[in-house]
Amino acid sequence: MAEFRLPANSRIRTGVTHEAPPGAREVRKFRIYRFDPASGENPRLDTFELDAADCGPMVLDALIRIKDSVDSSLTFRRSCREGICGSCAMNIDGVNRLACTTSLHDLGREIRIYPLPHMPVVKDLVADLTQFYAQYASVKPWLQAQSPAPPDSERLQSKEEQERIDRPAACILCACCSTACPSYWWNSDRYLGPAALLAAYRWIIDSRDEATGERLDALEDPFKLYRCHTIMNCTDVCPKDLNPAKAIAEIKKMLVQRQN
Amino acid sequence: MTPAERPLSPFQLGSIYKLQLTSVLSFSHRATGVGLSVGTVFLVWWLVAAASGDDAFAAAQWFFGSWLGLLLLLGWCFAFFFHLCNGIRHLFWDAGLGFELRTAYASGWTVVAASGVLTAIAFAAGLLVRG
Numbered sequence: 001m002a003e004f005r006l007p008a009n010s011r012i013r014t015g016v017t018h019e020a021p022p023g024a025r026e027v028r029k030f031r032i033y034r035f036d037p038a039s040g041e042n043p044r045l046d047t048f049e050l051d052a053a054d055c056g057p058m059v060l061d062a063l064i065r066i067k068d069s070v071d072s073s074l075t076f077r078r079s080c081r082e083g084i085c086g087s088c089a090m091n092i093d094g095v096n097r098l099a100c101t102t103s104l105h106d107l108g109r110e111i112r113i114y115p116l117p118h119m120p121v122v123k124d125l126v127a128d129l130t131q132f133y134a135q136y137a138s139v140k141p142w143l144q145a146q147s148p149a150p151p152d153s154e155r156l157q158s159k160e161e162q163e164r165i166d167r168p169a170a171c172i173l174c175a176c177c178s179t180a181c182p183s184y185w186w187n188s189d190r191y192l193g194p195a196a197l198l199a200a201y202r203w204i205i206d207s208r209d210e211a212t213g214e215r216l217d218a219l220e221d222p223f224k225l226y227r228c229h230t231i232m233n234c235t236d237v238c239p240k241d242l243n244p245a246k247a248i249a250e251i252k253k254m255l256v257q258r259q260n
Numbered sequence: 261m262t263p264a265e266r267p268l269s270p271f272q273l274g275s276i277y278k279l280q281l282t283s284v285l286s287f288s289h290r291a292t293g294v295g296l297s298v299g300t301v302f303l304v305w306w307l308v309a310a311a312s313g314d315d316a317f318a319a320a321q322w323f324f325g326s327w328l329g330l331l332l333l334l335g336w337c338f339a340f341f342f343h344l345c346n347g348i349r350h351l352f353w354d355a356g357l358g359f360e361l362r363t364a365y366a367s368g369w370t371v372v373a374a375s376g377v378l379t380a381i382a383f384a385a386g387l388l389v390r391g
Contacts, residue, residue, distance in 0.1 A: 010267035033270070037261045091269075094278030117271035127269055182283060185271050230353050231286040232364050246359035253356050 003186070010121075015044035018070050024051035029110040030062060032074070035121045043121065046071075052104055059111070060088050060099035063125075075124040083239060086174030090125050091117055096176035098239045116175055118185035132175050135192050139200035139218070144211035161207040168202035168247055170240055171195065177234035177244050183227045191227035192219075194234035194244035201247035204254065213258075220255055228252075281368045289346045292339035299336040325390075337383050342375040 006012075015034055020027045028050050035043040048066050055065045060078055067074045077087040081100040088099040091114040093107055104111070119127035149155050178184045178193035192200070197219075204215050219225045225248065234244040270276040273283060309320035323329045349367050352358045358367055 004272065006268055006270060006272075009265070010270070012270060035267055037266070043267050091277065094276065095280075114276060115269040117269055117277055119269050120266035121269050122266065128266060180277070182273070182286075229286060230350065232282040232359075232361075233280065235359070235361055235364070236280055236282050243359055243361075245364075246356070249353055249356050249359060252354070 009042060011042055013042050013044040015046035017047040018049060020049035020051060024049070024054075026052040027109075028052045028062070028104065030066065031110065031112045032066075032125070033114040033121075034074075034124050036073070037123055055104075057103055057105065058100055059092055059102045059104060059107070059113070062104060062111075063088075063099060063113075075126055077126055084172060086172035089116055089174035089176045089179075089239075091115065096180045096237045098174060098176070101239060116179040118188070119179055127175075127179070129175060131188065132178060132193070132195070133173075135196040136173065136199055139192070139196050139203070140211070140215070141199045141203060143203070143206065143209055144214075145208060146210055155208040157207050164205050164207075165202050167242055168198055168205075171198055171202075171242055172240060174239060176237050176239055180233040180237040182231060182233065183229055187223060187227045190223035192224045194228070194248065197225065197228070197251065198242065198244040198247045201251055204251065216251070216255055216258065219251060225251060225255075281365055285346060285368050285371065288342060289350075292343040292346075295335065295339040296343060299332075299339070302332070302336075333386075334379070334383055337386075338375060338379045341378040341382070342371065345371040345374045345378075 012033070030048040030050060032046050032048060033043060034046050048070055050062055050065060050070075052062075055062050058081075060081055063074065063076055064078070067076075076090070076099070078100065079085040079087045081088075083098050083101040086098070089096060090099055091112075092099065092102055093112055096116060099113075113125065115121050115125045115127045119129070119132075122128050143155075145155070173195060175195060177198075178188075178195045181194055184191055184193040200215060200219060203209050204212055209215075228245075228248045230245060230249070232245045235242075235246070238244065273279055273287075306320050306324065309316040324333060349358070349371055352367070358364060
């Protein structure tokens with residue numbers, strides 16, 4: 001059932017303000033969601049004033065700057081800082097994006113940062129992705145084949161066959177798409193979400209995979225697949241410009257076509 | 261802290277997550293669908309009134325001619341055309357067409373414009389016929 005309010009333990013309190021250092025030239029305000037599981041208190045929204053002139057160009061640079069010089073307890077995931085690991089996905093100014101590829105220049109003077117929407121929060125900007133990963137694993141994201149591989153070569157594909165899976169295979173599992181999907185917010189216990197379905201599609205259309213029928217059988221379910229109502233927030237938000245909405249539509253088409 | 265005890269991260273459309281054309285049109289599609297269902301009850305009332313006799317029909321006509329009735333009719337008129345146009349958009353999607361982001365935005369704005377224009381035409385025509 002769609003709920004529109006946060007549960008009592010999740011409502012956000014006003015937090016503390018860390019003022020800009022004296023002599024700051026280009027003050028930017030970061031309003032950041034904080035939650036400390038050890039405190040027993042509700043989450044709060046802290047304000048950090050930062051001198052953008054004294055900071056790298058990306059949102060991730062600002063977060064690292066805050067952690068280094070203002071509040072070392074600020075917690076977030078990050079790794080590659082070049083948009084390929086998918087760790088630093090978060091809700092930045094109302095849209096899910098990667099902190100490392102989002103430029104401060106494209107945002108206003110005041111920047112709101114929350115964890116990925118409608119997820120259990122472990123600490124601060126770190127969302128619990130256990131279920132998201134379990135859903136990914138449930139689509140069996142690996143090659144399934146009965147026939148043995150050629151003894152003297154790999155399982156080969158034509159250039160065209162490879163190009164079909166090029167884009168869907170470029171997913172970095174950052175969870176921006178699934179957590180931008182209102183349908184996933186309200187049915188994530190049963191709806192697989194755009195990221196897992198894009199992965200399912202990637203294996204369904206793989207010319208080397210021989211479990212296409214079983215993969216489609218597994219998805220023929222009112223909730224796992226059909227909670228997608230083509231809202232298209234997923235495609236709108238993907239930092240890799242992939243198209244989960246189209247992949248889901250193609251799966252739906254295949255399910256209809258195989259009935260004939 | 262068990263996963264069940266963890267707070268839920270904020271998600272509310274508008275205040276936390278930006279309203280985008282994609283989500284707004286999707287919610288509007290559902291809202292207009294609900295609105296049309298309610299409107300059908302009123303349509304049935306109007307038909308039953310027409311079949312019951314002059315007094316009942318006059319009462320129904322009075323209601324639909326009042327400012328509240330006209331406002332509701334305008335709302336249902338828009339809901340009808342929006343649901344129709346966006347339904348056609350969904351038919352293209354069901355065929356696997358129009359999924360590129362630019363196309364989806366273009367078709368979305370087209371639906372908004374078309375339902376506005378069609379509502380204006382239909383409502384104006386209705387008022388003219390009524391005299």
